[in-house]
Amino acid sequence: MDEGVQKYKSTKSILLQLKDIPVRAEKDDGPEEVACVSNELKRDMGKDTMHLVSYQGEFLKPCPGTKEYICCGYQILNVGTNCPLDCSYCILQTYFNRPNLRVHVNLEEQLGQVFQTIDSDPDKIFRVGTGEFTDSLALDPIIRWSETILRGFSERKNTVLELKTKTANTAGLLGSKYRDRIIVSWSLNSPFISCREEHGAVSLTRRLECARECQSEGFTIGFHFDPIIQHSNWMDEYRKTVDLMDKYIEPEGIIWMSLGSFRFMPALKPIIRRRHPETSILDGEFVLGLDGKMRYFKPIRMELYAFLNELLHQWHPDLGLYLCMESNEVWQESMGWRPETSEGLGNYLDERVRNFFG
Numbered sequence: 001m002d003e004g005v006q007k008y009k010s011t012k013s014i015l016l017q018l019k020d021i022p023v024r025a026e027k028d029d030g031p032e033e034v035a036c037v038s039n040e041l042k043r044d045m046g047k048d049t050m051h052l053v054s055y056q057g058e059f060l061k062p063c064p065g066t067k068e069y070i071c072c073g074y075q076i077l078n079v080g081t082n083c084p085l086d087c088s089y090c091i092l093q094t095y096f097n098r099p100n101l102r103v104h105v106n107l108e109e110q111l112g113q114v115f116q117t118i119d120s121d122p123d124k125i126f127r128v129g130t131g132e133f134t135d136s137l138a139l140d141p142i143i144r145w146s147e148t149i150l151r152g153f154s155e156r157k158n159t160v161l162e163l164k165t166k167t168a169n170t171a172g173l174l175g176s177k178y179r180d181r182i183i184v185s186w187s188l189n190s191p192f193i194s195c196r197e198e199h200g201a202v203s204l205t206r207r208l209e210c211a212r213e214c215q216s217e218g219f220t221i222g223f224h225f226d227p228i229i230q231h232s233n234w235m236d237e238y239r240k241t242v243d244l245m246d247k248y249i250e251p252e253g254i255i256w257m258s259l260g261s262f263r264f265m266p267a268l269k270p271i272i273r274r275r276h277p278e279t280s281i282l283d284g285e286f287v288l289g290l291d292g293k294m295r296y297f298k299p300i301r302m303e304l305y306a307f308l309n310e311l312l313h314q315w316h317p318d319l320g321l322y323l324c325m326e327s328n329e330v331w332q333e334s335m336g337w338r339p340e341t342s343e344g345l346g347n348y349l350d351e352r353v354r355n356f357f358g
């Protein structure tokens with residue numbers, strides 16, 4: 001942990017839980033930067049070490065998104081970086097310049113500032129999530145974010161908090177009395193991709209069991225098919241996942257569901273090859289997109305989205321489906337409508353929030 005973080009409530013509670021684990025205090029190693037790192041760090045991301053940090057940057061910031069495609073205007077609550085799971089496709093493998101599971105232990109003390117920002121713009125809907133730079137619940141049994149952050153979001157009328165996960169760590173949430181305006185989301189994939197590529201994640205069935213429990217306990221839920229990956233029998237495989245959803249979930253309680261096809265910065269490719277030599281996710285044909293990321297050829301992306309759009313529509317006609325980082329042309333061809341601009345997509349999702357929570 002960084003020197004000086006012992007004073008935070010969160011540090012004390014974490015250390016109490018990890019009392020048999022060796023702890024070392026060290027000098028602050030400077031701010032986290034979004035950058036490519038040495039090959040050595042990329043190979044070993046320090047997922048077995050937790051680093052307690054007093055984070056000096058902005059806790060609430062817009063999702064980096066991309067100017068070249070339509071984005072949803074999401075805000076990230078930056079609770080920490082890196083993740084104990086190890087999905088082969090994870091973009092975090094190239095994203096940060098520091099290893100280890102970095103936990104921002106001064107979060108609780110900085111929440112006032114976050115809510116000041118939210119309160120200063122009462123007409124805007126802040127769609128906030130913690131699952132962009134880490135899994136929202138993977139470390140919750142130790143860090144107990146669910147005890148710290150739910151209340152402030154639950155009590156405000158112009159925000160929602162989305163916790164996105166591939167784990168079954170919902171005990172903290174279920175023990176909380178705050179449910180209003182809290183969205184619990186699971187990332188889903190085909191059974192084939194889930195088993196082979198999402199190392200450390202629980203099975204799809206387990207994710208859906210947890211989603212059902214959260215739904216029956218009064219939480220609003222969401223799902224994300226991202227990254228959708230083209231692989232052998234992909235249609236049958238994704239159909240199995242939607243069949244499982246039908247078995248476990250009441251579709252009326254789903255606020256939204258995003259679809260995003262596999263995309264990556266070119267620098268990620270050698271890292272995936274090195275860290276996950278058995279992977280098959282790089283087998284497709286990719287082209288360089290306008291945002292500098294590699295993605296499937298447009299016709300392939302359209303086919304993936306159109307297939308899932310139709311399949312999910314057959315299950316339920318109003319699931320709040322949207323595409324992550326795509327063009328109007330791809331939207332129109334695969335979804336049958338287009339938001340025109342990022343603002344248009346933001347308005348569509350804001351309307352979902354109003355319909356669900358008032």
Ligand code: SF4
Nearest residue numbers: 083085086087090134
């Ligand atoms: S769960 Fe998300 S953040 Fe964690 S390794 Fe997988 S893709 Fe990365």
